Amino acid sequence: xxxxxxxxxxxxxxxxxxxxxxxxxxxxxxxxxxxxxxxxxxxxxxxxxxxxxxxxxxxxxxxxxxxxxxxxxxxxxxxxxxxxxxxxxxxxxxxxxxxxxxxxxxxxxxxxxxxxxxxxxxxxxxxxxxxxxxxxxxxxxxxxxxxxxxxxxxxxxxxxxxxxxxxxxxxxxxxxxxxxxxxxxxxxxxxxxxxxxxxxxxxxxxxxxxxxxxxxxxxxxxxxxxxxxxxxxxxxxxxxxxxxxxxxxxxxxxxxxxxxxxxxxxxxxxxxxxxxxxxxxxxxxxxxxxxxxxxxxxxxxxxxxxxxxxxxxxxxxxxxxxxxxxxxxxxxxxxxxxxxxxxxxxxxxxxxxxxxxxxxxxxxxxxxxxxxxxxxxxxxxxxxxxxxxxxxxxxxxxxxxxxxxxxxxxxxxxxxxxxxxxxxxxxxxxxxxxxxxxxxxxxxxxxxxxxxxxxxxxxxxxxxxxxxxxxxxxxxxxxxxxxxxxxxxxxxxxxxxxxxxxxxxxxxxxxxxxxxxxxxxxxxxxxxxxxxxxxxxxxxxxxxxxxxxxxxxxxxxxxxxxxxxxxxxxxxxxxxxxxxxxxxxxxxxxxxxxxxxxxxxxxx
Numbered sequence: 001x002x003x004x005x006x007x008x009x010x011x012x013x014x015x016x017x018x019x020x021x022x023x024x025x026x027x028x029x030x031x032x033x034x035x036x037x038x039x040x041x042x043x044x045x046x047x048x049x050x051x052x053x054x055x056x057x058x059x060x061x062x063x064x065x066x067x068x069x070x071x072x073x074x075x076x077x078x079x080x081x082x083x084x085x086x087x088x089x090x091x092x093x094x095x096x097x098x099x100x101x102x103x104x105x106x107x108x109x110x111x112x113x114x115x116x117x118x119x120x121x122x123x124x125x126x127x128x129x130x131x132x133x134x135x136x137x138x139x140x141x142x143x144x145x146x147x148x149x150x151x152x153x154x155x156x157x158x159x160x161x162x163x164x165x166x167x168x169x170x171x172x173x174x175x176x177x178x179x180x181x182x183x184x185x186x187x188x189x190x191x192x193x194x195x196x197x198x199x200x201x202x203x204x205x206x207x208x209x210x211x212x213x214x215x216x217x218x219x220x221x222x223x224x225x226x227x228x229x230x231x232x233x234x235x236x237x238x239x240x241x242x243x244x245x246x247x248x249x250x251x252x253x254x255x256x257x258x259x260x261x262x263x264x265x266x267x268x269x270x271x272x273x274x275x276x277x278x279x280x281x282x283x284x285x286x287x288x289x290x291x292x293x294x295x296x297x298x299x300x301x302x303x304x305x306x307x308x309x310x311x312x313x314x315x316x317x318x319x320x321x322x323x324x325x326x327x328x329x330x331x332x333x334x335x336x337x338x339x340x341x342x343x344x345x346x347x348x349x350x351x352x353x354x355x356x357x358x359x360x361x362x363x364x365x366x367x368x369x370x371x372x373x374x375x376x377x378x379x380x381x382x383x384x385x386x387x388x389x390x391x392x393x394x395x396x397x398x399x400x401x402x403x404x405x406x407x408x409x410x411x412x413x414x415x416x417x418x419x420x421x422x423x424x425x426x427x428x429x430x431x432x433x434x435x436x437x438x439x440x441x442x443x444x445x446x447x448x449x450x451x452x453x454x455x456x457x458x459x460x461x462x463x464x465x466x467x468x469x470x471x472x473x474x475x476x477x478x479x480x481x482x483x484x485x486x487x488x489x490x491x492x493x494x495x496x497x498x499x500x501x502x503x504x505x506x507x508x509x510x511x512x513x514x515x516x517x518x519x520x521x522x523x524x525x526x527x528x529x530x531x532x533x534x535x536x537x538x539x540x541x542x543x544x545x546x547x548x549x550x551x552x553x554x555x556x557x558x559x560x561x562x563x564x565x566x567x568x569x570x571x572x573x574x575x576x577x578x579x580x581x582x583x584x585x586x587x588x589x590x591x592x593x594x595x596x597x598x599x600x601x602x603x604x
Contacts, residue, residue: 030070032106033083033096034168037065045090048077055079063088066137066168068099068106080376094364094377097421098389099167108138108166116163118548120174120189122150123535129153129189131182136164136171146182153189156180160191167422170538187537191548287601288317294590295319299480302562302579303330305508306598310572311516313604316508320581322475324485333461334473335505336578337495339556341563343430344543345449345514346500347384349437351524351532351542352452354380358440361531368436369408373417380436382421383429384542385534389418392428400496404444407499408435423540427501430543434500445500457517461507465495468505477560478581485581488560495559502558508576516571536569553592557584564591573599 035042043058055078063069070086074093081093101109122129130137133144148156156176163186164171170186282290295304301320307313318330338345353359359380365388366375374389382388392415401407411431434445441448446464454462461472468474478485495503506514517523524532534541538548545553546569556563562582567574575598577591 032068032070032099032102033085034068034099035063035065036095036097042091042095044088045082048075048082048090049079051078058091059089061088063091068102068108068138069096070106098419100420100422101167105141107140108136108168110136110139111165111167113162113164116160116172116548118160118172118191120153120158120160120172120184120191122153122189126150126188129184131174131180131184132171133182136166136183137168137185139166146180148180158184187535190550191538282597282601284602284604287597287604290597291317291594294593298583298586298590299483299581300577300579300587300590301330301478301485301581302577303332303334303336303508304578304594305512305574305576306594307512307604308573308598308601309603311513314509314512315604321485322473322580324476324478324487328473330475330580331473332509333507334475335461335463335468335507335510336475336563336580337465337502337556337558337561338504338506338511339502339558339561339563340427341511341543341554341556341565342498342500342502342504344518344554345453345504346430346433346437346445347532347542347544348514348518348523349445349448349452350380350384350433351528352448353437353440354531355524355528359436365432365436368439369412369432372412372415372432374419375417377419377421378417380433381534383433384532385423385540386425386429387421387423388426388429389420389422389424390426390428390432391416391418391424392426394427394494395497396491396494397497398493400493402496404435404438404499407431407497410497411499425540427498430501431497431499437500449504453514453523457513457523459506459510459513462510463505465503465505466492474505475561475580479560480581480583490559498558502556508578511565511578512571512574512576515565515567515574519569519571533569551595555588562587564588566591566595 041060042063043055044061044063045054045058049055049058069088072084072086074081074083075090076082077090079092082090083093083096084090099108101111103109127150129148129150131146131148133146134140135143137143153176156178158174158176158180160172160174162173164173164183168185171183172186172189172191173181173183175181291304291306295317302318304317304319306315306317316332318332320330322328322330322334350359354361361379361381361384363380364376365372365378365380365383369375372378372390378388378390383390392411395410395414397410401410408431411428415426415428437445437448443451453459463469477488477490479488480486497503514523518529518532521529523529530536532542533544533546536546536550538546540546543554547553550569552565552567552569554563554565560580562577562579562584564577564579564587565575573595575591575595577587577594579587582590
């Protein structure tokens, strides 16, 4: 027995000599963080503060938000968790963001790099640009930088050839006159891009489409019947043309409306041909013919709104049936499920509360839902941008959830909080935001949406999924099966769980009214919109994907429905396609093609 004990002691001693204290391997994994970009001067401590008085004694220091810091150790102190940064001391953990793509030498890895093209100019608020000669910031041990004034950058005619993504965001590699070259942070510049000729398009063969005006509600402008000049190659029986209109005192979007029956044959092939070059702007008739051909050949049913002149140029077309069996056609004011397009509505309500001083972008989730793991390190900004580290699938509750507190509780019980603050799309972020809206105001999410958005903008065709008036058509969704429309199952159980992220229905006109009002500052003010959109950096912010060329995209899918918004970030050019039949990728491509057609057309 004594011999065994001596052997055990010897083994423990050897372990201490070779690896330190037994169990030290638990901290062997090196972790890295950055200082959160919105912070400048931070309180840094020589040791972890244990009292509120010691917290006040921290030394204010300037730490770069574009440097990688190695975490030596973590400890609990007064007011929360603290991290010790190598060579810098201790600071509160919630002042940092974890980095996940770091090389073994402590420099950032490039997550994705691809060819790009365009011309760069400094944003109007940026006086100087930092050009990193030997790579995006923090990707090399020793960085080589140059500084350009906005005027010099403009004179250099900087041309982009590459785009790269790191944990610090997106960067462009640009070259210009006088030998200027290097990587520039995307958030500091405007990029004008011409899409390459091999962009995804759908090959279509134009088919005849019979077009007739449909009855409308809430129209303030005269109705005009659009007659596309699509070449007729196969005889079809045209729909009887009718025209009628009515007016509503509270409508906020003037529209021209058409209704189309579609014919289908064979599923189109998605490929990458060169885009046709036109010698000049398309006429309205030519544009409508192209649009109708795309819709027809891709077997899409639904409602489409287009404009290239803001609210004054709005036109709405209806395709196919809301209920095939009962032959009820899709109609202009018919509400469709917004799916993920609802997230922009939630973001707008959050910004309204920020404008009122009831929330900030740095407000911590722990103030409202401390039971979520790492809640103290999750901010409103991160929830809005899907960078909270929260992950969650789409579990379906049984029975359906009947109130908002149950909806939030269901989400919290099914989410995973990873403390990985990188972009990852999750409905849970916006359900938590909807819950926060309720806690801050003492009113339901839908009550806030009504008072902050729907009523001020006169949006009369937007409803909770189970509160659609009986006098409005509630569409079914379908899948095309060799020219036959097969109905899909619609799970109201799933919809009952999608608070703030996908349980609201709206008409195309209402949704355009909302987006146009948001982008033009009518809803939350221009300063509010800039804050919500995070300066319209090329990324996802507040429910919207901001893209190069001053364009935006939002897409949603739920229960077989497809919803898309494409357009410019000033609301001038817009495509709103709500489809109750259509392939996800195909309809997405078609919606973007329609944006290109509308952009190339004369004013409607």
